[in-house]
Amino acid sequence: MTHVITYFVSALVYLLLQSANLIAQNESKPLTLKEKTEVVDSVSNKLASTYIFPEVATSMGDKIKGNMEKGVYATLNDPFEFANRLTEDLQAVSKDKHIRVGFDPRGIAEQNQVVSAEDSIQFRNRYIANLKRTNFGFKEVKMLGGNVGYLDLRSFSDVNYAGETAVAAMNFLSNADAIIIDLRFNGGGSPAMIQLISSYLFQESVHLNNFYWRAANINTQTWTLPHVSGKKSPDTPVYILTSGSSFSAAEEFSYNLKNLKRATLVGETTGGGAHPGGTVVATDRFTVWIPYGRAINPITNTNWEGTGVTPHIAVPAKDALTVAHMDALEKLIAKHKDTEQAHFYKWPIVELQIENSPLKLKETTLKKYVGAYGPRIITFENGQLYYQRGTGIKYTLIPYEEDEFILDGLDYFRIKFVSKNSKVIALEGLYDDGRTDKNFKDNQ
Structure with missing residues (x-):
């Protein structure tokens, strides 16, 4: 019994290899004048019997048959190039972008092998x-x-x-x-x-x-x-x-x-x-x-x-x-008169505005925000401002106003720096639900 199973598997593998070899040979077979003629005749006949507009189908067939007779396709030896040229000619007549000729010997072979x-x-x-x-x-x-x-x-x-x-x-x-x-x-x-x-x-x-x-x-x-x-x-x-x-x-x-x-x-x-x-x-x-x-x-x-x-x-x-996204939010804001709900829809608009028009602040402006604000730390590194709470994650700050920033990677929280007499005195936390909190700057 083992010998029978081994023989069956070997035979199956052999048939699969032979099939793969035949497909590979079919793919690499040179494109001949005879095959081009067969393709043109077949495509013309298929269009004549099936295409939605019979008169246009006839005109398309006449076009590629005429080109074949005139030798227009004589130098097209690459099958993909030939298929593309036929597609161009058929679409030039029909103006129908759906029509396309394809070179797919592998797919056709697989489809033809569906018997049982x-x-x-x-x-x-x-x-x-x-x-x-x-x-x-x-x-x-x-x-x-x-x-x-x-x-x-x-x-x-x-x-x-x-x-x-x-x-x-x-x-x-x-x-x-x-x-x-x-x-x-x-x-x-x-x-x-x-x-x-x-x-x-x-x-x-x-x-x-x-x-x-x-x-x-x-x-x-x-x-x-x-x-x-x-x-x-x-x-x-x-x-x-x-x-x-x-x-x-x-x-x-x-x-x-x-x-x-x-x-x-x-x-x-x-x-x-x-x-x-x-x-x-x-x-x-x-x-x-x-x-x-x-x-x-x-x-x-x-x-x-x-x-x-x-x-x-x-x-x-x-x-x-x-x-x-912006249009949807603006219409939702106009529809909902409730202050809390309107705030919810306004919140993401800031990030969309930054995508269209990013704000660039001077280094001197950024550096004046550096310092400790209770547990919140603002640092300046390599030309960029960062926010960190205690030993938590350090977030890049992206400005949308001169004194207001989003935190890259943190959607629900933003910060605003509070100044008095041109001196930064506090950091205000802004939340997407409308809440705020505040920490004063250390060593003012």
Whole structure:
């Protein structure tokens, strides 16, 4: 029996090695004129039978076939370069940024090896493992100053696998006073994930979007879900951060919530891809991503194809988070008349202002604050002021006024130096809940 198991394992290892060798050979195989012709013909045929606009598909096919006949691709011997050139030519005709030709012999070979149920399970498990490595696109979820929730979402992953992570993220944000969803690095994904996340932002069922699908010649509708796991946030202000790299599903989410007047968009106009689709195998080494559907918003009766989604507050993408956070805090301050609550929202604004306009004080000004204030010690080292209480942690002091400082790494506490007749006499502690305390300077 041991010999049989050993033989089976050896045979399996041999087959895996042979498969790996075949894939490696397929990847390195030179690009020939015959293969280029096959790729062009296959891509043209796939577009003609599937692309959302048949007339445009015909024009795209005519373009790359004509280029092939004219010898435009004759000197393109690198497969990646060839795929990129085909993509450029197809997009030049269609203006559709979703369309792209890819060189992926390894992925195609792995897909072709899925024959049995066991193969299918292994293929799916590899797919899920890849999604897990990026936490299904949920890069970061946290609370910013002023109880503003922040979600950095890099993709809208398949709800079948990413649903639990999405639910956890949205429930984490459920106690926030405002929510910022960062889509600046989000290239798209699943409409079902759009539906799930959107469902946490509305109390009642809301009509999100319509789609037309060419193959079946049907229209479908997407609505928010009537029930979600956990708590909804229908009244919480929502901000969406966008950039020129926000694309496809990221744009649909932004477009939907903008036209439903449920979110404020901050950043840059998005990429401009509104046609859903998928990757199709063209040959044993080349694929083509083909849009086979069209979004039709129920409010605008159109979509963002080619134009992108314009933000309410247009700023460079790098500044979008700070601007959105500041806007959220200012609106919360205006909404809440209670002095204590207003103070809570005003507190983090100082740090945001420092990010935009850091204050630089003269060395002579900094040195006049050095000394002991009861248990609190202020020192000056290497051009920088430091705060330490007893033998505790030493914090760098960052000025936001000439006599007021934040402590780098300590959010809830700041200090203010008190002067009389141009002489520093005390150090006042400022707390995020509005409390203050004071220590007089030793040896005044």
